[in-house]
Every structure is written in C-alpha cells, then in structure tokens.
Amino acid sequence: MRGQNTFFIFAMALLAATSAAAQNETPPWSQADAYHDPEEMSEARKAVQHEHGGGTAYYFLADRFEFQSRDGDPALFFEGQGWWGGDRNKLWLKTETEYSFDADEFEEAEVQALWSRAITRYFDFQAGLRHDFSPDPSRTYAALGVQGLAPYWFEVDAALFVSDKGDVSTRLETEYELMLTQRLILQPRAETEISFQTVDPLEIGDGFTNIELGARLRYEFKREFAPYIGVNWNRDLGATADFSRAASEDPSTLSFVAGLRFWF
Numbered sequence: 001m002r003g004q005n006t007f008f009i010f011a012m013a014l015l016a017a018t019s020a021a022a023q024n025e026t027p028p029w030s031q032a033d034a035y036h037d038p039e040e041m042s043e044a045r046k047a048v049q050h051e052h053g054g055g056t057a058y059y060f061l062a063d064r065f066e067f068q069s070r071d072g073d074p075a076l077f078f079e080g081q082g083w084w085g086g087d088r089n090k091l092w093l094k095t096e097t098e099y100s101f102d103a104d105e106f107e108e109a110e111v112q113a114l115w116s117r118a119i120t121r122y123f124d125f126q127a128g129l130r131h132d133f134s135p136d137p138s139r140t141y142a143a144l145g146v147q148g149l150a151p152y153w154f155e156v157d158a159a160l161f162v163s164d165k166g167d168v169s170t171r172l173e174t175e176y177e178l179m180l181t182q183r184l185i186l187q188p189r190a191e192t193e194i195s196f197q198t199v200d201p202l203e204i205g206d207g208f209t210n211i212e213l214g215a216r217l218r219y220e221f222k223r224e225f226a227p228y229i230g231v232n233w234n235r236d237l238g239a240t241a242d243f244s245r246a247a248s249e250d251p252s253t254l255s256f257v258a259g260l261r262f263w264f
Contacts, residue, residue, distance in 0.1 A: 058084040059082055059264075061263040064077060064078065064216075065078050065259050066228075066257045067257065068255040068256075071255070073253075074100075075099060075100050077259075087118065089118075092114040095112070096110045097109045105134075106134045111131055112130040114126040114128035114129075114145075115128055119146075122150075123146050126144070127145075130142075137201055139167075141162060143159055145157065145158050154176050156174050158171070159171050167195070167197060168197065169195045173190070174189065174190055176188055183220045185218050185219075187216045190212065190213050191211070194208055198239060203243035204240055204243070205239020205241075207237070207239065208238055209237060210240060211235050212232065216261075225262050226261045227259070228257075230256075230257045231255070231257065232257050234253045
C-alpha cells in the first residue's frame with residue numbers, strides 16, 4: 001500500500017514538473033518550426049511580414065466632380081483626395097476647386113499635402129501644409145487635423161489652419177452614406193468653418209463664416225463609377241455675410257447639382 005502511495009506521489013510530481021516546463025517553454029512561431037531549420041524559418045518569417053505587413057498601396061477618390069446651378073451663376077466644382085502609404089503612415093493629397101463660368105475664372109483653388117498617422121482603429125492624425133491659389137491674395141497654411149469614421153458610420157474630417165499671416169481657422173466636414181439599395185445611395189453632407197479673427201483681404205469675418213448642407217443621390221453602375229444628382233445649399237454667416245452684402249452678393253446660394261463620383 002505504501003509502495004502504491006509512493007508511486008502515486010511520484011507520478012503527480014512528475015506530471016506537475018512536466019506541466020511547469022511546458023508553460024515556461026516559449027511556443028514556436030508556427031508548428032513548422034518543429035520540422036525546419038531555424039535560419040530557413042527566420043527568412044520565411046521576414047518574407048511573410050514584408051509581403052503582407054510592410055507593403056504600400058494607393059487610393060484616389062473624386063468625391064464631387066459636378067456642375068452647380070448656383071441660382072443662375074453656374075460653376076464647375078471638384079473635390080478629391082488620395083493617399084499613398086502603408087497601414088499606419090500615409091501621404092495624403094487633398095484638393096478643392098471651383099470655377100465660375102460667368103466670371104471665367106477659378107473662384108476657389110486649394111491643395112493640401114499631409115502626413116497621416118493612424119492613432120486609433122478608425123481615425124488618423126494629419127499634419128502638413130495647405131495652399132490657396134485662389135481667391136487672391138493666395139496664402140499658405142499649416143494644417144493639423146483628424147480624419148476617420150465616427151460611431152454610426154459618419155465620415156468626419158476636422159482641421160485647424162494657421163496661415164502665413166497668422167490667421168487661425170477651423171473646418172469641419174461630415175458625410176453619411178444611406179444605402180437605399182445595393183447600388184442606389186443617398187449621401188447627405190454638412191460643412192462649416194470658423195475664423196478666429198476678421199480677415200479683410202479675403203472678406204472673412206470672425207466667428208462662424210459659413211455653413212454648407214447638401215444631399216446627393218448616386219447610382220453605382222460599378223463601385224468605382226457613380227453618376228449622381230442632388231441639391232446643395234451654402235450660406236455665409238455673421239460678419240462674412242455682411243461682406244457679401246456689401247459686395248452686392250447674396251449670402252445664400254441654392255444649387256442643383258449633377259456630377260460623377262469615381263475612385264481607383
């Protein structure tokens with residue numbers, strides 16, 4: 001009986017020691033480590049990480065390329081953005097232009113070049129430069145912001161700008177895609193800007209300068225190509241609206257729009 005107890009105790013101690021050793025042993029990166037040479041496995045791991053984790057990609061989206069009626073003052077408007085980079089770090093380019101047919105000139109022309117770093121699963125921090133070619137006088141801005149996907153799938157782009165003249169302003173854009181069918185999509189959007197001082201050369205007042213609301217209905221013949229129609233309302237606010245009235249311009253503009261949205 002004593003021998004059986006001794007054998008049982010020895011067996012339990014051996015099992016405990018084996019379990020402890022197994023817990024302390026570092027598991028292999030994959031089961032293949034147990035069968036292949038360590039140097040070969042090291043090279044294989046580097047190849048996998050390079051091909052699937054260290055690659056770069058690119059993307060370009062023309063979100064709005066459209067004709068705007070603008071209450072009898074028609075214009076051609078383009079807004080696009082694209083990036084090149086990896087999962088965490090990207091180079092972003094953004095542009096926005098507005099060409100007036102009646103004035104035969106670009107009323108707005110803006111380009112941004114930004115470094116973008118993923119800070120959460122859904123948002124990127126962005127920093128870089130913005131340059132406005134039009135309206136005159138042209139100005140260059142330092143830009144800081146965040147861009148990403150907010151809860152309930154709202155696309156958000158918020159930025160702070162500081163010009164080479166010391167002017168400070170912010171811009172907030174948000175969009176939402178409502179899937180009416182698999183190909184018919186309604187996209188409402190809103191945009192507003194705030195200036196922290198009056199900028200007389202650009203006829204911008206302090207406070208909220210404008211608000212823009214729109215809705216566009218597109219049909220995706222292909223995911224990469226979708227014509228759309230919609231409506232867009234733009235309203236100058238506060239002191240900026242006073243600048244518009246002083247120039248005999250209507251601070252509020254309603255436009256019917258038709259255009260293309262495409263990406264690659």
